[in-house]
Amino acid sequence: MEKGLLLVVSGPSGAGKGTICKRLLSENKNIKLSISATTRSPRAGEVDGVNYFFLDKKDFEEKIKKNEFLEYAEVYGNYYGTPKQYVLEQLNSGKDVLLEIDIQGALNIKEIYPDGVFVFILPPSMEELKSRIVKRGTETKESLTRRFESAYEEIKFAFKYDYAVVNDEVDLAVNKIQSIISAEKYRVHRQKDTIDGI
Amino acid sequence: MEKGLLLVVSGPSGAGKGTICKRLLSENKNIKLSISATTRSPRAGEVDGVNYFFLDKKDFEEKIKKNEFLEYAEVYGNYYGTPKQYVLEQLNSGKDVLLEIDIQGALNIKEIYPDGVFVFILPPSMEELKSRIVKRGTETKESLTRRFESAYEEIKFAFKYDYAVVNDEVDLAVNKIQSIISAEKYRVHRQKDTIDGI
Numbered sequence: 001m002e003k004g005l006l007l008v009v010s011g012p013s014g015a016g017k018g019t020i021c022k023r024l025l026s027e028n029k030n031i032k033l034s035i036s037a038t039t040r041s042p043r044a045g046e047v048d049g050v051n052y053f054f055l056d057k058k059d060f061e062e063k064i065k066k067n068e069f070l071e072y073a074e075v076y077g078n079y080y081g082t083p084k085q086y087v088l089e090q091l092n093s094g095k096d097v098l099l100e101i102d103i104q105g106a107l108n109i110k111e112i113y114p115d116g117v118f119v120f121i122l123p124p125s126m127e128e129l130k131s132r133i134v135k136r137g138t139e140t141k142e143s144l145t146r147r148f149e150s151a152y153e154e155i156k157f158a159f160k161y162d163y164a165v166v167n168d169e170v171d172l173a174v175n176k177i178q179s180i181i182s183a184e185k186y187r188v189h190r191q192k193d194t195i196d197g198i
Numbered sequence: 199m200e201k202g203l204l205l206v207v208s209g210p211s212g213a214g215k216g217t218i219c220k221r222l223l224s225e226n227k228n229i230k231l232s233i234s235a236t237t238r239s240p241r242a243g244e245v246d247g248v249n250y251f252f253l254d255k256k257d258f259e260e261k262i263k264k265n266e267f268l269e270y271a272e273v274y275g276n277y278y279g280t281p282k283q284y285v286l287e288q289l290n291s292g293k294d295v296l297l298e299i300d301i302q303g304a305l306n307i308k309e310i311y312p313d314g315v316f317v318f319i320l321p322p323s324m325e326e327l328k329s330r331i332v333k334r335g336t337e338t339k340e341s342l343t344r345r346f347e348s349a350y351e352e353i354k355f356a357f358k359y360d361y362a363v364v365n366d367e368v369d370l371a372v373n374k375i376q377s378i379i380s381a382e383k384y385r386v387h388r389q390k391d392t393i394d395g396i
Contacts, residue, residue, distance in 0.1 A: 120386070122396055158393050163384045166392065176384055183381035186361040186374055188318070194364065195356050198320055 002193060004096040005184055006087065006113055007031070007177075010106045011121030012151030014133040016167040020121060021100045023174045028181070031096045034087050036105075037063070040078035053083070071108035080105065096181060103157045110160070117184050119177060120161040124168045126152065200391060202294040203382055204285065204311055205229070205375075208304045209319030210349030212331040214365040218319060219298045221372045226379070230288045232297045235261070238276035251281070269306035278303065294379065301355045308358070315382050317375060318359040322366045324350065 011017040025033055037053040039060050048054045055063070060079045064072060070088075072081030082099060090097045099109065099116075109116055123129035130148055133139060139147060158164045163180050167173040184190065209215040223231055235251040237258050246252045253261070258277045262270060268286075270279030280297060288295045297307065297314075307314055321327035328346055331337060337345060356362045361378050365371040382388065 122393065125396055155393065155396060159386055159390075161386055163381070164386050164389050164393055165384055166396075176380065179377045179380035180384060182374065182377035183361070186363055186378060188357055188359055188362050191362050192357075195320065195353065195362055198323055198353060198364075 001094045002185070002190055004030070004091045004094050005181060005190075006091060006097050006099065006109070006116035007181065008099045008101060008106050008109055008116050008118045009121060009177075010101060010103050010119075010154075010157075010161070011167075012123070012129065012154045013147050014129045014136075014151060015121040015123045016132070016170065016173070017100060017121040019170055020167060020173050020177065021098060023170060024098060024177060027174065028096075028178065030094075031098050031181075032090045034082060034090075034097050034099045036080055036082055036099075036101065037069075037072075038078060038080045040080075055079075071105060071112060073104055073108065075102075075104070082109070103154055103160075107157075107160060117163070117180065118161040119163045119165055119180065120158040121173070122155065122158065122164055122166045123151075124166055199292045200383070200388055202228070202289045202292050203379060203388075204289060204295050204297065204307070204314035205379065206297045206299060206304050206307055206314050206316045207319060207375075208299060208301050208317075208352075208355075208359070209365075210321070210327065210352040211345050212327045212334075212349060213319045213321045214330070214368065214371070215298060215319040217368055218365060218371050218375065219296060221368060222296060222375060225372065226294075226376065228292075229294045229296050229379075230284075232280060232285050232288075232295050234278055234280055234299065234303075235267075235270075236276060236278045238278075253277075269303060269310060271302055271306065273300075273302070280307070301352055301358075305355075305358060315361070315378065316359040317361045317363055317378065318356040319371070320353065320356065320362055320364045321349075322364055 009017055009021060025031055035053055037055050037060065039055055039057050042054055046052065063069060068084055069081040070084040072079055087097050106118060110118060129151055133144055133147055165173050165176045207215055207219055223229055233251055235253050235258065237253055237255050240252055244250065261267060266282055267279035268282040270277055285295050304316060308316060327349055331342055331345055363371050363374045
C-alpha cells in the first residue's frame with residue numbers, strides 16, 4: 001500500500017482556512033486531522049483534544065525530550081507542537097493527514113518532511129480580507145490593523161509552498177484542494193510500488 | 199494572464215493513450231492538440247494535418263535549419279518533430295497544449311521545457327496490455343512479441359515523468375488527468391501574477 005499524504009495548510013487570518021479544512025474533513029473520509037499540542041491557555045469555546053491538546057509546560061518539555069513531536073516552536077512564551085506518533089501511524093496506514101498550521105510550523109515540517117504537500121490559502125484580495133476580519137467583529141481596531149499588516153507579510157511566504165489556492169468561494173476552494181490531493185497521488189514518486197508491480 | 203500548460207503524454211503501445219487523449223480533447227475545450235511533423239510515409243487511414251504533418255526530407259531539414267522545431271529526432275531513418283510556433287502561441291494565449299509523443303521526444307521536451315507536465319500512461323498489468331494488443335488483431339506474432347518486449351522496457355521510463363496514470367478504465371484515467379491539469383494550475387510558480395496581485 002502507498003503511504004498517505006501529509007497535507008499542510010496555512011494562510012493568513014481571514015483567508016478562510018478554518019472553514020475550508022472543516023469542509024475537507026467532512027467531505028473526504030480518508031483525511032484525518034492532526035491536532036496540535038500547546039501550552040497556551042484555551043480560549044473561550046476551545047476544547048481539549050478538539051482544537052488543541054492543552055498541556056502544561058512541564059509535560060510539553062517532557063515530550064520534547066522524548067522526541068514525541070514532529071516539530072515544535074516557542075511563540076510568545078508558549079510552545080506549539082505537532083505530535084509525531086499519530087501523524088506517522090495514519091500516513092503509514094494509507095490515510096491522508098491534514099495539518100492546519102502557521103507559517104513557521106509549516107516551514108519546519110517542510111524541512112523534516114519534504115514529501116508533504118504544502119498549500120497556502122489566499123483571500124481573493126486584501127480588501128476582501130479586511131472586510132472578512134471586520135465582519136467577524138471579534139477584533140479591536142488595533143488588533144485588526146495588526147492582523148491586516150501581518151497578513152500582508154504572511155502572503156509573501158506563499159512562494160515557499162507547493163500550491164496556492166485562492167478562496168473566492170468555499171465550495172470552489174475545497175474542490176481545488178481535492179484536485180490537488182488526487183493529482184499528488186498520481187505523482188510518480190508516490191507510485192513506485194504500483195509501477196514496479198506492473 | 200497565466201500561461202497555459204504543456205501536457206506531455208507518453209506510454210507503451212496498448213496502454214490506451216490515444217483513446218485517453220481523444221477524450222481529453224473533446225471534454226476539455228481549453229486543451230489544444232499539438233500535431234507532430236514527420237518524414238515517414240502515411241499509414242492507411244492517416245491524414246495530413248490530423249495525425250501528422252507529412253513532410254519530405256528536404257522540407258523537414260529546411261525547418262530544422264530555421265529552428266522551427268521545439269525538438270526533433272531521427273528514428274530508423276525518419277524525422278519526427280514538434281513544430282514550435284503553434285505550441286508557444288497557444289501556451290502564451292493561456293491555452294493548454296497536449297503533446298502525445300514517444301519517450302525519446304518527451305525527454306527531449308523535458309530538457310528544453312522543464313515547466314511542462316509529463317504524464318506516463320500505464321496499463322493495469324502486463325497481461326492486460328498483451329490482451330489489448332492481441333485484440334487489435336493488427337499485429338503479426340513477431341511484431342506482437344516485439345511490441346510487448348519494448349513496452350516492458352518503456353515502462354521503466356515512467357520514473358522520468360511527473361505523473362503515472364494507470365488506465366484501468368478510460369473514464370477514470372481521463373478524470374485523473376483532469377485533476378492533474380487543475381492541480382498544476384494551483385502550483386505556486388504558475389500563480390506568480392495572481393499572488394503578486396493580491
